[in-house]
Amino acid sequence: MSSGVLRAIVLGGGVAGIAAALGLRDLGLQVTLLESHGWLGGRTFSFVDRHSARRLDNGPHVMLGCYRAMRTLLRRLGTEPYFAAAQSLTVAYRTNQGQRARLALGRLPVPLSMPFALWKMPWPLRQRLAALRGLGALLRPANSEWTLAHWLQQHGQIGAPAEWLWQPLCRAIMNVEPHEASALVFQATMREAFFGSAATGAFWIPQRPWGEIVGEAAVRVLADAGIDVQLHARVSGLTVAGQRITALDLGSGRRLDIGADTEVVSALPWHALAPLLGGSPPFAQLASAPLVSAYFAIDDAQAPPDEGLLTALVAGEPFHFLYRTPGARRGEFALLAGGCRQLDGCKVAEIEAQARTQMARHYPEIELRSASVRISKEARATIVAAPGAAAMRPAPGRLAFGPRNLRVCGDWTAVGLPSTLEGAARSAEQLLASFR
Ligand SMILES: Cc1cc2nc3c(=O)[nH]c(=O)nc-3n(C[C@H](O)[C@H](O)[C@H](O)COP(=O)(O)OP(=O)(O)OC[C@H]3O[C@@H](n4cnc5c(N)ncnc54)[C@H](O)[C@@H]3O)c2cc1C
Structure with missing residues (x-):
């Protein structure tokens, strides 16, 4: 545990903020969570x-x-x-001519069952072989400057493999089209999902x-843990003196003084934290x-x-x-x-x-x-986890340039994954490691 830190103020009550608040409480800190909305859960509500x-x-x-x-x-x-x-991955397909198909993996580990499942897809032989080669190519890390579209082209993933396999996976995992997605970040998730047991790749x-699953459950669990949750508490400004945050302005005109024993943990999204810090931090450029x-x-x-x-x-x-x-x-x-x-x-x-x-x-x-x-x-x-975004995503924990008592987490920080629920939860884990 960082010496002298007794209290933490967590900004933002999404997945990252909830996980961080619980973890900090487990470390013995007194924790307050400030959330601008009238509910917890952030982008899952x-x-x-x-x-x-x-x-x-x-x-x-x-x-x-x-x-x-x-x-x-x-x-x-x-x-x-x-x-x-599910026990294993299953996806149904519909084409715009009403044609139907299904990719259904068995109970064997994904590397064993995927080739059989792909083999049954209603594509020409050449394209089924190309898809198998594409799966193998996932093992070799892509160039960090490549988009997924570039990677697909380099590995001959055109036609059916691109349209049926890679594009849907890219949209589901990265929430962008292949021409915007970083091939390296896409590969990282694919390796976690598709290079283990059947269950790791299943939906x-x-x-x-989701309001019941995250936000409403969190209100109860955080209260039981003794965490002070303040809803409708929008942080509108930070006062920084001597490289430390000394006060938070809350939208309501309220001001919260930050003592020398207190660490501020931002679990805010990139677009909410950047204006609070001012001075155009690199992550302000994230699309x-x-x-x-x-x-x-x-x-x-x-x-x-x-x-x-x-x-x-x-x-x-x-x-x-x-x-x-x-x-x-x-x-x-x-x-x-x-x-x-x-x-x-x-x-x-x-x-x-x-x-x-x-x-x-x-x-x-x-x-x-x-x-x-x-x-x-x-x-x-x-x-947008584009190739250039890696340089803009700070690691969870202290910022290289920010106030000394500020740490950050959230799905946009550098956890090696696209911005997802898992990325948000992992960022909180890594943030907590910085306190130990
Ligand atoms: C429609 C939709 C579908 C998605 N589908 C998937 C999916 O299928 N799978 C998947 O893994 N991910 C999906 N995601 C992404 C996932 O929801 C996010 O990655 C994750 O919820 C981010 O959590 P977070 O805690 O990092 O950020 P957030 O959830 O954004 O939490 C930040 C919190 O900070 C609060 N806040 C903002 N400004 C202030 C302020 N000034 N003061 C105080 N509080 C403030 C916000 O209200 C919010 O509660 C989807 C997202 C959306 C929107």
């Missing part, structure tokens, strides 16, 4: 749609079996059982709203990627067939996935567009029209005129 009265998430969030740190947090929150954890799909969800509700009799929890929409523009919540009725499903710039600036009605048009292309047999659609837009869902 739920709301009630006033038209349908359904409780929806701000966008479907999916985990992988290899999300080790996030699962540790969920166990602490008591919500790990709220997931349908973990929530059976309850953001959006995520748009279109939640459909229709009579079960008119709904698309149940193809499983996740269907990749091959050559789907702008929506790439059809997602179902386990246990939800068949007529309730969502379309997802991750990292797609085509919807930037579009009005909700335009996005709804595009979602309906796309359903008509991929599911021409389905009549959706009577469906209701609720659009959820998150403009800054994740950072």
Whole structure:
């Protein structure tokens, strides 16, 4: 434990802030958590749609079996059982001509079962062989300056392997298109997911709203741990004197003095911390990627067939996935567009029209005129983990240039992963290591 530190003020109550607050309390510190919203959970939250009265998430969030740190947090929150954890990876496919296929891995470790699963894909022989070579190429670290699109080209991953395998994986993991994604960061997640047991590569799909899984559970668990959680507490300014933060301004006009025994831990997103520090820190240049969800509700009799929890929409523009919540009725499903710039600036009605048009292309047999659609837009869902972003992401812990009693964590810090739930949870683990 860093000497003389008795208290910590954690800024931000998303996954990273919750995990950091609990860990710091475990280290014996007195902890206060300041969160600008009236709830905890950050970018994972739920709301009630006033038209349908359904409780929806701000966008479907999916985990992988290899999300080790996030699962540790969920166990602490008591919500790990709220997931349908598959035994192995299964993805359904739909092309825009209505063609169907399925990639289904068996119970063997992924490196053994993936080749068999790929071999069964409805692609020409040459492209199946190319995909197998592509899997092997994941083992050799890519050039750190390459985008995934460049890597795909270098390894002959064009046609079906690119459209059916790599593009959907890139959108699901990186929330951007291959021409924006760092090949190295993509490979890091793929190696964790696909080079272990069958379960590490399998999807973990929530059976309850994310608000229940993270935010509401955290309010209880943090209170039980004796952590002072202050909601509606937006940090609007820092006072720095002698290279230390000496006070925090809270939006309400309140001021919080920071004593010499207190460490400030920022678990704020990149775009919220940069203006507080001023002076254009490198991470102020990190680009953001959006995520748009279109939640459909229709009579079960008119709904698309149940193809499983996740269907990749091959050559789907702008929506790439059809997602179902386990246990939800068949007529309730969502379309997802991750990292797609085509919807930037579009009005909700335009996005709804595009979602309906796309359903008509991929599911021409389905009549959706009577469906209701609720659009959820998150403009800054994740950072763009582009090749150049590595130099802008500080390691969790102290900043090289910041006040001496400030440490940072969050999904945008350098944990070797894209900005994900697991990246956020791991950043908190690494931050805690800096206190020991
Ligand atoms: C729609 C959507 C879908 C996603 N899907 C997936 C997925 O399928 N799988 C996956 O792994 N990841 C997914 N992600 C990414 C994942 O949600 C994030 O990586 C993760 O939640 C980030 O957690 P965090 O704690 O680092 O940051 P945040 O969740 O952003 O937490 C930061 C907190 O700081 C608070 N805050 C901001 N400014 C201030 C201030 N001035 N004062 C006080 N508090 C402040 C915010 O309100 C927030 O609560 C998705 C994200 C979105 C938006």
